[in-house]
Amino acid sequence: MSRAKARAVERSITAGSDFLHLAIADAPPGGRADWLAGRLRQAIADGRVPVGGRLPATRVLAADLGVSRGVVTEAYQRLTEEGHVAGRGRAGTVVVAAPAAVVTSAPTPAAAPVPAALFPPAPGSDIFDAVRTAPAKIDLTPGVPDLAAFPRAEWLRAERTVLRHLVAADFGYGDPCGTPALRRAVAAWLARSRGIVVDPAEVIIVAGVSQALGLLAQALGLAGIDRVAVEDPGSLGVRQHLNNWRVETPPIAVDEAGLRVDELAASGFPAVMLTPAHQFPTGVVLNGDRRRQLVDWARAGGLIIEDDYDAEHRYDRPPVPALRGLLPEQVCYTGSVSKLLAPALRVGWLLVPSRHRAAVVAAKRNADLGNAALPQLVLAELMTSGALERHLRLLRRRHIRRRDTMIEAVRRHLPGATVHGAAAGLHLVITLDDALVDTDLAAAALARGVKVQPLSWHCQRPYRPGLVLGYAANTASTLEEGIATIAAALGDLR
Numbered sequence: 140m141s142r143a144k145a146r147a148v149e150r151s152i153t154a155g156s157d158f159l160h161l162a163i164a165d166a167p168p169g170g171r172a173d174w175l176a177g178r179l180r181q182a183i184a185d186g187r188v189p190v191g192g193r194l195p196a197t198r199v200l201a202a203d204l205g206v207s208r209g210v211v212t213e214a215y216q217r218l219t220e221e222g223h224v225a226g227r228g229r230a231g232t233v234v235v236a237a238p239a240a241v242v243t244s245a246p247t248p249a250a251a252p253v254p255a256a257l258f259p260p261a262p263g264s265d266i267f268d269a270v271r272t273a274p275a276k277i278d279l280t281p282g283v284p285d286l287a288a289f290p291r292a293e294w295l296r297a298e299r300t301v302l303r304h305l306v307a308a309d310f311g312y313g314d315p316c317g318t319p320a321l322r323r324a325v326a327a328w329l330a331r332s333r334g335i336v337v338d339p340a341e342v343i344i345v346a347g348v349s350q351a352l353g354l355l356a357q358a359l360g361l362a363g364i365d366r367v368a369v370e371d372p373g374s375l376g377v378r379q380h381l382n383n384w385r386v387e388t389p390p391i392a393v394d395e396a397g398l399r400v401d402e403l404a405a406s407g408f409p410a411v412m413l414t415p416a417h418q419f420p421t422g423v424v425l426n427g428d429r430r431r432q433l434v435d436w437a438r439a440g441g442l443i444i445e446d447d448y449d450a451e452h453r454y455d456r457p458p459v460p461a462l463r464g465l466l467p468e469q470v471c472y473t474g475s476v477s478k479l480l481a482p483a484l485r486v487g488w489l490l491v492p493s494r495h496r497a498a499v500v501a502a503k504r505n506a507d508l509g510n511a512a513l514p515q516l517v518l519a520e521l522m523t524s525g526a527l528e529r530h531l532r533l534l535r536r537r538h539i540r541r542r543d544t545m546i547e548a549v550r551r552h553l554p555g556a557t558v559h560g561a562a563a564g565l566h567l568v569i570t571l572d573d574a575l576v577d578t579d580l581a582a583a584a585l586a587r588g589v590k591v592q593p594l595s596w597h598c599q600r601p602y603r604p605g606l607v608l609g610y611a612a613n614t615a616s617t618l619e620e621g622i623a624t625i626a627a628a629l630g631d632l633r
Contacts, residue, residue, distance in 0.1 A: 158195055158200065158203065159178060159179075159182050159187065159188070161175070161178060161204060163206060171206055171210045172210050172214045172217070173616075175204075175210065175214040176213075176217045176218060177616075179194070179214060179215075179218060180218060180221075180238055183218075183223055183224075183234055183237050183238060184237055188234055189234065190234050190235065190236065190237055191233065191234065192233070193231045193232065193233055194224065194231065194232040194233075194234070196231060196232075197211040197215060197232075215232055217614075219232075220537055221238075221287055221288075221614055222235070222287035222288035222289070223235065223236055223237070223238060225292065235292065236287045236289070236291065238287065254273075254582040254583070254585040254586045255579075255582040257269055257270055257582065257585065258578040258593060259578070260578060260595070262596055264379050266375075266596075270592075273585065273590065275585060275588055275589060275590035276588035276589070277589045277613065277617055277621040277624065278590045279589060279590060279591050279608045279618075279621050280590055280592060280609050281419075281565065281566035281592060281607045281608065281609040282477075282478070282565065283482075283565070283609050283611065283612045284477070284478050284480070284481065284482075284534070284565060284612065285534065285537065285538075285611050285612050286481055286612060287612075288530075288533070288534060288537070289480060290480070290526065293521060293526045293530070294517060294521070296526075297517045297520035297524065297526065298517045301516045301520055312508060313509055313512050314509060315507075315508055315509035316342070316343045316344060316500060316509070317342065317344025317488075317509065317510060317515060318344070318512050318515045318516055318519065319339065320516055320519040321486075321515040321516065321518055321522075322339040322342040322344065323519070324518070324523050325339070325342050325344070325488045326338065326339040326341075326342055327522070327523070328522055328527075329474075329488075332450075332451065332458075333450060333460065333461040333463075333464070334460040334461060334464040335461050335463050335464045335472065335490070336464065337467070337490055341490055341496070342488055342489075342490065343488065343489045343490070343491070343496075343499060343500065344486065344487070344489075344509070344510050344515060345473070345486075345487045345488065345489050345503065345510070346485040346487070346507070346510055347475050347477055347482070347485050347486070348446060348473050348474070348475050348477070348487050349376075350485075350487070350506070351488075351489040352377065352380045352381060352384075352412075352444075352473075353380065353384055353502075354489065354499045354502045354503055354506070355444060355489075355491070355499065356380075356381055356384030356386045357384065357498065357499075357502040358495045358498035358499045359386070359410065359442075359495070360384070360386070361498050362494075362498075364409050364410055364442070365385065365386055366388075366389060366408055366409065367381055367386050367387070367388060367410045367411065367412050367444065368388070368389050368390070368391045368403055368406060368408040368410065368412070369381075369388045369389070369390060369391065369411070369412050369413075370390075370393045370412075370414065371390030371391060371392055371393060371598060371599045371600055371602075372393060372420055372421055372594065372597045372598045372602055373390070373393070373414075373418075373419065373597060373599075374414075374419050374597060375597050377446070378599075381412075389406065390599040390600055391403045391406065391408075391411065392600070393418060393421060393423065395423055396423070396425070396426045396428070396429050397415065397418060397423050397424065397426055397429045398411070398413050398415075398418075398425060398429060398433070400429050400433050400436060401432070403433075403436060403441075404436050409440075409442060410442040410443070410444065411441065411442075411444070412443075412444035412446065413443070413444070413445065413446070414446045414447075414448040415433075415459070415461075415462055416447055416448065416449065416450040416459050416461070416563075417448055417449040417450060417452070417453070417560070418448075419448050419449075419597075420560070420566070420568050420594065420597050420607045421560055421568055422559050422560015422561070422562065422563065422567070422568060423559075424459055424562075424563075425459075430462070433462070434462070434465055434466060437466050437469040437470070438466070438469065441469070442469060442470075442471070443466070443471070444470075444473070445462050445470050445471065445472045445473070446473055446474075447461055447472065447474040448478075448564075449478060449564040450474070451478075451479060452478065452534070452538060452564050452565055453562065453563040454538065454539050454542065454562060454563060463490060467490070468492045468493065468494075469492065470490075471489070471490065471491045471492065471495070472489070472490040472491075473487060473488065473489045473490075474487060474488055475487030475488070478565060479527065479530075479531060480518075484514055484518070485510070486510060486514060486518055538610070538611055540615065541610045541611060541613065541614075541615060541618060542567070542610055544610070544615040544619065545567055545608065545610045545622065546558055546561060546567070548619045548622035548623070549567075549569055549622055551622075552622050552623050552625070552626035553569065553571075553622065553625065555571065555572060556569040556570065556571055556605075557569065557570045565609055565610065565611035566608055566609045567607075567610065568594060568605055568606070568607050568608070569605050569606050570594070570605035571603070571604050571605055571629075572604070573603060573604065575604045576604065577593035577594055577604035577605055577606060578593045578595060578596075580604075580606065580625070580628060580629060580632060583629070583631050583632055584606075584624065584628040586628070587624050587627060587628050588624065589621050589624045589625055589628070591606045591607070591608055591625065592606065592607040593605075593606060593607075594606060594607055606625070608621075608622075
């Protein structure tokens with residue numbers, strides 16, 4: 140046998156009665172597809188079916204188990220939607236990603252923080268690192284996309300295309316503002332998806348929105364701006380980033396129509412940062428009247444920092460144009476692929492008014508001489524080839540199903556909760572009884588194995604207690620279990 144054939148045999152999973160020792164008698168009545176999907180998911184997670192391995196043909200496994208082919212097809216479809224397997228035509232159904240590891244045993248007391256200690260009323264600058272590393276069976280942290288859905292095959296294909304055309308000089312130092320290819324791709328993406336017409340030369344490629352905020356803080360400091368008003372409720376992480384650069388972040392209230400522009404105008408603050416397309420965390424959209432008021436405020440000399448948070452992830456409403464398209468000289472605009480592809484890429488973009496551009500570019504140069512070029516070029520290929528838009532369409536369908544599952548689970552298990560922000564994004568907010576302390580509920584949920592964020596973390600002023608719950612990175616069954624566990628934790632507190 141040739142080596143190539145031997146490798147092919149090694150990578151193939153043998154079909155037949157021995158495959159994973161599956162016994163259909165173990166399946167519950169009426170739940171065979173669920174049972175089979177669960178067994179296959181576990182086998183992928185523990186390595187019995189490795190990434191790159193092939194599953195048996197649906198008709199072969201169906202015949203072996205003595206079930207209809209539809210049962211096996213449905214199980215395979217669920218794994219496909221979760222991003223664990225993919226159809227490869229004649230090559231069959233191939234495993235492309237393993238589920239995230241699940242912590243099944245409790246850590247030792249010396250190694251793990253007490254859950255209550257992770258949820259202080261006034262969290263410090265290291266709070267997100269501490270919560271991120273805390274073990275949990277189910278993670279409902281907001282702002283996390285479906286990492287299992289990362290388009291590995293498309294990324295590899297784009298990478299090969301890029302490498303075929305690179306010349307030696309392309310591996311040297313480049314423009315700190317980013318590669319020309321990605322800046323062109325981002326300009327085209329913003330024009331067709333966000334209504335922003337911008338010259339590619341104006342696009343600055345950054346290491347995510349967090350770096351964009353640091354660069355802006357430095358540039359605005361040189362211009363004498365050391366106070367940037369923020370939404371309340373609003374992102375704790377944003378406040379921490381700005382505060383780290385010695386920028387004050389006074390609160391401006393958010394209601395069902397978005398930022399209270401009348402309060403902003405009365406405050407006298409020179410700049411404001413907001414998420415108008417999908418406000419974090421409440422999910423409201425800045426309505427038409429407020430947008431007009433904000434534009435008038437900016438034209439009178441105010442500066443807007445527009446974080447286009449979750450703008451691409453909309454389900455039940457039409458797209459809202461970016462403010463940057465209306466006032467390019469009064470709006471600093473930032474976005475990233477962290478919610479489209481993965482935070483690990485650390486790629487985003489920043490547009491700034493011409494008067495601040497030189498200071499921002501200098502800060503970027505001093506920070507890192509520019510982002511790594513190869514990931515930029517691969518991302519540019521995904522954008523220009525249409526692969527990123529195809530991926531986004533797939534994600535939207537999946538997110539709608541998961542969102543609906545979470546809403547229905549909240550309705551059943553937490554009937555006293557009110558759901559907010561369902562029309563777009565990757566998370567929901569639920570508000571609860573005013574007598575509840577939401578940090579206590581978050582601690583109780585973590586003690587039961589479910590990780591969430593208390594809404595009070597994202598509030599500078601008193602607000603209704605609640606939780607911020609991410610749904611994009613979890614399967615329907617996991618979301619159901621997570622909400623049921625939160626309900627049980629709530630019962631512990633009553």
